[in-house]
Amino acid sequence: MKQQSRGRRLMVLSKTYWLQAIVVAAAALVGVVLALSPTSAVLAQDVSPSAGMSEDARLSAFFENVYERRVAESPMSQARLGRRTDAYGEWDDFSDAHSTEQNELTRRDLARLRSEFDYDQLGDEAKLSYDVFVFDAERRLNNFKYRYHHYIATQHISQVSGLPTVLQNLHPITTVEDAEAYISRLQNLETVMKQFATLVRTRAEKGIIVPAVSFPYVIADARAVISGAPLDESAEANAIFEDFRTKVNKLDVNSQTKSALLARAESALKGPVVRGYEAFIAATVRLQAQASNNDGVWSLPDGAAYYRNRIKNHTTVDMTAEEIHEIGLSEVARIHTEMSAIKERVGFEGDLQAFFEFVRHDPNNRFLDGDEGREQFLAEARVQIGEVQQVLGRYFNRLPKAAIEVRRVEPWREATGGIAFYNRSSADGSRPGIYYANLRDMKNVQRYVFTAITYHESIPGHHLQNSLAQDLKGLPAFRRHGSYGAYGEGWALYAEQLAKEMGFYKSPMQDLGRLQNELWRSVRLVVDTGLHSKKWTIEDGIEYFRVNTPLSEGDIKTEVERYLVVPGQALSYKIGMLKILELRAKAKQTLGDQFDLRDFHDAVLGAGPLPLPILEQVVDAYISRADGF
Structure with a gap:
């Protein structure tokens, strides 16, 4: 796959967000033009008290930097957010090496958070963000320990069938450049599918194979992606090609340009897309014979701990x-x-x-x-x-x-x-x-x-x-x-x-x-x-x-x-x-006639997605405020 330097991606993706974080957080910087270099965008090390920023502002800048770095490493996250960047034609890196690198970055992020910020100096909202970040980082680190237990492709969750839906739902085409990025993604699918084949084999070597019942679904899903005209003689069009053709035909360009784009997409489908999916199917079929049971994860190595x-x-x-x-x-x-x-x-x-x-x-x-x-x-x-x-x-x-x-x-x-x-x-x-x-x-x-x-x-x-x-x-x-x-x-x-x-x-x-x-x-x-x-x-x-x-x-x-x-x-x-109903009952019992369902919903939804223990803290704080304490 085409690779971009992390620094360049972060420069493209996070400059606006970084500037907003600094400007909002520190009044002293309003009106100052910041020329961030790729290195400073990556490291964002200047969040010390000497920078003239409050503890809350420094923490906000740290969070934005970490978030933008993660987005920069994930073209698919960029697509979900509706961003069109120089990675518009790429996929995420699903390799073990990349996962290991991201885990190490998470470990470092958590260590930095704990060593560089004074929790007692933070405001209530900043403390909440701190707590959520810690919970999320620890969850990522714990999940990484069991990364090989995670099934790569199943009938319920599978990038094998999910990647085409990214193209269909998250890759709009409004320019010729967008169409070329779509074609680039098709060309890059071979690398991604071969990564998946490698991941499946690696797990099998460790004694972790998807239950037997899942194989027919996974294989059928993969074959469906590379079925339909112009890939075979089917009367039905290939879903990816039909999506591309529909989007390209809406472009305000001449027919020659449209025909050339369609020809390139067809070539990518018949070449790298088919090769990639066939490699994955072959690896999956070979493992199917080894899938001898439909047991729960208790049967896997260290299965009880994984559950x-x-x-x-x-x-x-x-x-x-x-x-x-x-x-x-x-x-x-x-x-x-x-x-x-x-x-x-x-x-x-x-x-x-x-x-x-x-x-x-x-x-x-x-x-x-x-x-x-x-x-x-x-x-x-x-x-x-x-x-x-x-x-x-x-x-x-x-x-x-x-x-x-x-x-x-x-x-x-x-x-x-x-x-x-x-x-x-x-x-x-x-x-x-x-x-x-x-x-x-x-x-x-x-x-x-x-x-x-x-x-x-x-x-x-x-x-x-x-x-x-x-x-x-x-x-x-x-x-x-x-x-x-x-x-x-x-x-x-x-x-x-x-x-x-x-x-x-x-x-x-x-x-x-x-x-x-x-x-x-x-x-x-x-x-x-x-x-x-x-x-x-x-x-x-x-x-x-x-x-x-x-x-x-x-x-x-x-x-x-x-x-x-x-x-x-x-x-x-x-x-x-059950937790939301429990918290609602607690609020209603405590507040009595002062209870307003709209305000309760504000409390539950107004802090963004939260782990349940932290959600309970947020609702308890709402109850205390509403009760006049």
Whole structure:
């Protein structure tokens, strides 16, 4: 891959941010023109008290420098932020060597923070940023210890299928130079895919191979990327080529220029892209024969310690697998009681199991089949979002600025794609947030469930939370753009319940769909810990789901196989939601008539994404202020 010097990249990327940090932080520097050299942009060492800056200002400059360095090392992060730089035609470096280098930089960053800044001299907001930075750095360092345990490609999370979506969603083409950068990325895919092949082999040498159930999905995903015209005789166009052609055809250039660009893209696809993906497929097929089981991570070398790491990484709290398992069992029982009440309310005769079976096959719980049903779903989801937007001001003091779109998951990645997911908007709001729904088989799409999922993925869920975070003023960038699973997914699951308070489940069966979603996330606590700590089989997990939820057979299989290959991630939703509800109850009990839900939401969302222990500190501070202490 084409490489740029770190100094030059940082000069391009961070000069504006560095100047803003200094100017805002130190009044003495207002009006001074700073000519930063590449070296000074990289090192940013002049943050000592002698620079005439307060401790808060020095810390702010340090955070911005570290953040911009990380962004400079990641062309894909630049794309997500909506930045077009001299690395627009590149990919991230996924090699072990680069990961090791980044880990050492994180270690040094943490050491500098602790040695160069006086915590007691910081203001409250700066202390909060300090604490979040420490938590994040320690999490990175702990995760690095288990880097080889991380599966490179699975049916749920995989750069193999993810890289083409970066091109489709994060690489707009408005100039010929943009198109040339797109082609450069295609040419560089060979290097990236060969890096992935090497990483897969390295893990296998250490006894870490993805579960057998994952291989067919991963191989199919990779083959789908290099399928379609003009790569073969298929009637369907290759997804990448079609994306490039659509974007290039909108350029205001002559037909000869367009034809030349399309020819170069076709050549890159048929050459380096195909070679890279075929190398990865070959390496994966060779390992498939060695994948002898579908066991949880308990079966891996040091698997128990790795699962503890995954629990902490995804939940941000210190809990044991057994504690989480018991919470799951308790929540499943509680929600069953609420669902039984709805069963009685609608006059269904039979036990809860019979009611679940009825729900699975209820024609009112289904959309029309085929494309007509897909359009029906998309239209209903857009109406839902519009209805929520009209009343948001009653529940939130701050409203999101970025637009939200609802899209179908692209057909080429439907087979292994999740049920629904969200892609955040660009930092400047020029690219909307996207709520993706997997509409591959409309017979498998439950209307009651997706009513709640729409609130989860869009508003008041992920889109609202992410958009408000990006709009925050005065926070370090690493906090505005940070990510903690228990916080983000916990908020989105809380948003499903909030939508009920807002009056948006218009029938008992729609409310049943909300409860079904909460039950689904509670069952995750049981099944994830069962697979990875209690040595459950896939069949054990599927049976627990079948007995305790109304999910369809297809969704159950997809879910359990997902938990197997992404240990701990499924725990974040319910653990996060429970913490937010706990904090809300504490605020309401303490403040009584002074409690304002909008102010509580400001407290939860107004500090950016946070680990749950730090979120609790923030809410406690809000309670103290509101209570007059």
